[in-house]
Amino acid sequence: MTSTSRKAYGVKGAPYAFLMPATVLFLLFFALPIGYAVWLSFRKVKVSGLGLGSGARKEVWAGLENYTDALTDNELVAGALRVLGYGCIVVPVMLGLALLFALMLDSEKVRLAPVTRLAIFLPYAIPGVVAALLWGFLYLPDVSPFYFVLEKLGLPQPDLLDGGPLYLALSNIAVWGGTGFNMIVIYTSLQAIPTEVYEAARLDGATPLQIALRIKIPMVAPSLVLTFFFSIIATLQVFNEPTTLKPLTNSVSTTWSPLMKVYQDAFGKGDIYAAAAQATIIALATLLLSFGFLRAANRRNKQEASR
Amino acid sequence: MSSLAVGKADTAADAAPGTDRSRPPLRRRIALIPTVTLLLGALYCLLPVAWVVIAATKSGSELFSTFTFLPGTGFTDNFADLSAYRDGVYWQWMGNSALYAGLGALLSTVVSAFSGYALAIYRFRGREAMFNVLLAGVLMPPVILAIPQYLLLAKADLTDSYLSVLLPQILSPYGVYLSRIYAAAAVPADVVEAGRMDGASEWRIFTRVALPMMVPGMVTVFLFQFVAIWNNFLLPYIMLSDDERFPITLGLYTLLEQGANTPALYTLVITGAFLAVLPLVALFLVIQRFWSLDLLSGAVKS
Numbered sequence: 197m198t199s200t201s202r203k204a205y206g207v208k209g210a211p212y213a214f215l216m217p218a219t220v221l222f223l224l225f226f227a228l229p230i231g232y233a234v235w236l237s238f239r240k241v242k243v244s245g246l247g248l249g250s251g252a253r254k255e256v257w258a259g260l261e262n263y264t265d266a267l268t269d270n271e272l273v274a275g276a277l278r279v280l281g282y283g284c285i286v287v288p289v290m291l292g293l294a295l296l297f298a299l300m301l302d303s304e305k306v307r308l309a310p311v312t313r314l315a316i317f318l319p320y321a322i323p324g325v326v327a328a329l330l331w332g333f334l335y336l337p338d339v340s341p342f343y344f345v346l347e348k349l350g351l352p353q354p355d356l357l358d359g360g361p362l363y364l365a366l367s368n369i370a371v372w373g374g375t376g377f378n379m380i381v382i383y384t385s386l387q388a389i390p391t392e393v394y395e396a397a398r399l400d401g402a403t404p405l406q407i408a409l410r411i412k413i414p415m416v417a418p419s420l421v422l423t424f425f426f427s428i429i430a431t432l433q434v435f436n437e438p439t440t441l442k443p444l445t446n447s448v449s450t451t452w453s454p455l456m457k458v459y460q461d462a463f464g465k466g467d468i469y470a471a472a473a474q475a476t477i478i479a480l481a482t483l484l485l486s487f488g489f490l491r492a493a494n495r496r497n498k499q500e501a502s503r
Numbered sequence: 504m505s506s507l508a509v510g511k512a513d514t515a516a517d518a519a520p521g522t523d524r525s526r527p528p529l530r531r532r533i534a535l536i537p538t539v540t541l542l543l544g545a546l547y548c549l550l551p552v553a554w555v556v557i558a559a560t561k562s563g564s565e566l567f568s569t570f571t572f573l574p575g576t577g578f579t580d581n582f583a584d585l586s587a588y589r590d591g592v593y594w595q596w597m598g599n600s601a602l603y604a605g606l607g608a609l610l611s612t613v614v615s616a617f618s619g620y621a622l623a624i625y626r627f628r629g630r631e632a633m634f635n636v637l638l639a640g641v642l643m644p645p646v647i648l649a650i651p652q653y654l655l656l657a658k659a660d661l662t663d664s665y666l667s668v669l670l671p672q673i674l675s676p677y678g679v680y681l682s683r684i685y686a687a688a689a690v691p692a693d694v695v696e697a698g699r700m701d702g703a704s705e706w707r708i709f710t711r712v713a714l715p716m717m718v719p720g721m722v723t724v725f726l727f728q729f730v731a732i733w734n735n736f737l738l739p740y741i742m743l744s745d746d747e748r749f750p751i752t753l754g755l756y757t758l759l760e761q762g763a764n765t766p767a768l769y770t771l772v773i774t775g776a777f778l779a780v781l782p783l784v785a786l787f788l789v790i791q792r793f794w795s796l797d798l799l800s801g802a803v804k805s
Contacts, residue, residue, distance in 0.1 A: 229648055429641075
């Protein structure tokens with residue numbers, strides 16, 4: 197009797213014991229830093245007198261001051277708009293290509309599918325910094341093959357690292373790095389569709405294009421939603437690529453994206469309070485956007501299901 | 504079913520009797536489009552890689568004077584120069600990356616396996632709440648975590664150390680998520696129950712029965728984390744200042760920063776980038792045979 201009750205206790209306690217390492221790490225490296233950032237965002241340093249001496253700089257309560265400052269900060273808003281423009285290129289192009297390649301891989305009689313699948317997925321293994329570095333060199337007129345070809349053809353040679361083309365240049369790096377992973381996700385769900393589903397349509401004389409548009413795409417909609425969701429999050433957090441291109445061009449400022457601005461304020465200017473407030477705003481915006489999107493997607497799915 | 508068989512034959516599209524006459528030529532055309540589309544995609548994805556492979560063979564003067572895709576003669580010199588740069592700090596970076604990614608991914612896999620198993624097998628109070636809270640970690644932009652992490656680690660006097668890069672990366676929400684899905688699929692509940700009937704402890708059931716069943720999934724979690732940590736730039740960028748502890752991503756970045764204004768350093772940066780890509784590409788080619796890519800997204804379906 198005692199042994200069974202002890203065992204029952206063991207079963208009850210076991211999941212908590214197994215979850216202990218994750219819980220401790222979560223508290224130390226997720227919950228505590230987030231709480232600390234939120235707390236800092238409501239603080240500021242008050243300098244008394246000339247700011248000399250140890251007691252001259254005091255941390256005081258700031259209320260919402262850091263938040264109003266952040267929301268009226270032109271550079272932060274401009275950075276958000278830049279990232280929005282960048283995201284409007286990256287997300288549709290990357291997911292469009294990923295879907296296209298996945299459908300092509302899934303089509304009949306396609307040759308070389310395993311090799312091309314691996315080649316398209318390969319950029320996933322390459323660090324964002326190295327990807328930005330490689331493309332950065334390919335954008336440099338001195339070493340780029342594109343400029344070589346343009347020059348031979350006598351065509352104009354645009355500066356890819358400035359103005360409007362800079363958005364395309366940066367977007368291209370993200371598209372290059374992300375298409376393969378999303379392609380695999382979509383391709384996997386395409387493979388999960390039983391062939392009988394479109395066998396009937398095929399017998400009715402539907403073309404592969406019709407099958408792709410009317411049957412395959414609607415059936416992989418859930419994984420499209422998921423890839424879209426993760427792409428939005430990744431786009432909002434863009435940091436590595438513009439940071440890596442920065443040494444190659446003057447058009448990427450240290451505050452190009454909102455996260456770069458947070459970094460710059462925290463370590464460049466040393467104003468961790470302003471940085472914490474901006475970081476909190478970005479985190480909230482990320483949460484709102486992603487959950488808003490998931491809810492909208494769910495609602496559409498339900499509507500379609502009820503039709 | 505007959506059309507499927509036809510689909511697999513190479514050029515036999517016109518040999519399918521009984522199918523609609525207007526379809527064979529159309530099918531043949533469509534089959535060409537996917538192949539060409541995929542080849543173009545592969546070309547696009549391989550282009551920068553091919554470029555860096557060739558550019559790494561060029562000497563400083565060849566880089567600017569010869570056609571981009573013409574191999575040069577300077578690879579051994581570039582290699583020697585890179586190895587000699589600042590007393591071989593480049594190889595130190597590579598070693599650091601291997602340490603961060605190898606040890607970090609190993610610890611991460613262990614933590615994920617524990618958590619995923621607990622979340623999949625046991626029914627207990629607060630299970631879904633715990634899972635959701637862990638998953639919410641995915642949504643946190645890394646900078647937003649890394650800055651307060653830095654400030655807190657600075658209080659513990661741990662910044663600019665190996666631990667400051669290693670510790671924050673052990674818990675991976677995505678790893679926990681994959682492990683849960685995988686444990687639920689691979690470990691049948693009655694096997695666990697049978698172990699309990701035999702009087703085995705929960706720990707023993709986990710290590711002797713469940714863990715071996717979870718190995719393929721855990722390999723995926725390990726590789727996923729290995730790539731994620733190897734490719735991480737932001738966390739070491741924030742945490743480290745001593746370049747003896749830099750991982751390769753951060754090292755290359757500083758090299759580029761110095762080299763941007765001195766074209767003489769370009770060849771070092773390019774050769775460095777080429778060598779930095781090699782281990783991961785090699786790892787990829789070796790493991791893709793048995794690494795279930797599908798598992799990465801297999802989680803998506805459920």
